[in-house]
Amino acid sequence: MTDQFSNSAIKAILHEYELAKTGLVNVIENVSPDDLLRKMDLKTTDPNCVSIQSILRHVCQSSYGYLNSIQINRDKPTIAVPVNLWYDNIADYTDQLDELMKVHYTFLIDLSDHDIEELIDEKKIISSWRQKYDIEQLLEHAIVHILRHRYQIESFIKRLL
Numbered sequence: 001m002t003d004q005f006s007n008s009a010i011k012a013i014l015h016e017y018e019l020a021k022t023g024l025v026n027v028i029e030n031v032s033p034d035d036l037l038r039k040m041d042l043k044t045t046d047p048n049c050v051s052i053q054s055i056l057r058h059v060c061q062s063s064y065g066y067l068n069s070i071q072i073n074r075d076k077p078t079i080a081v082p083v084n085l086w087y088d089n090i091a092d093y094t095d096q097l098d099e100l101m102k103v104h105y106t107f108l109i110d111l112s113d114h115d116i117e118e119l120i121d122e123k124k125i126i127s128s129w130r131q132k133y134d135i136e137q138l139l140e141h142a143i144v145h146i147l148r149h150r151y152q153i154e155s156f157i158k159r160l161l
Contacts, residue, residue, distance in 0.1 A: 009113045013139050017104060020146040021097050024059070027150055028052065031090050031157065040156040052156055055149050056093045057085045063100045065128070066142045067107055070135050073125045079103060111135065 036053045044050060048058035064081040071078045087093050118124050118134035125133050133141065 009116060009136060010108055010111055013116075013136065013143070014105060014108060016143050017139070017146075018101060020143045020150070021101055024146055024150045024153070025094050025097060027154055027157065028056070028090050028093065033089050035157075035160050036090060037088065038160070040159065049152065052153050053086065053088075055153055056087075059146055059149050060085045060093070060096050060100060062145055063104075063142060066138055067103065069125050069127065070138060071107070073123075073135070079107070108139075 031052055036056075037051060039050050040052070041050055048054050061081065064079060068078040068081070082096070085096065087096070116135040116139070121132060125135070125138055127133060127138070
């Protein structure tokens, strides 16, 4: 998908985003419906980290959130977030992750390297956790977010074996 871009930061970011998404899909591809729903972390206070399902829902929802934060920062219309991201099978999550990548490509196609870098603090995006990011930094965070949760899911899967 990144062939449509010149040699740019956006091309690199989209490539890494796709790799992170593909890595996550490879990890979850054989998760059964029962294991998807199984509560794996009974000690956590974070409802987004109880099961593979809750993690995948959180990853998808967060991806839309990052894009909408960027849209708001750019004074553009926000992207509709699916009402229900609680799926009971891996195929639906895989489809949703593929759809998210298409949305990212569609949204980011018009951004230049200059558009994604912001040095003026007042023009940066303030995340829901109060951290300031420019667009490039927020997209880099989005990639690492997938990687961190992939690692978490991998540890759940090892416990299931």
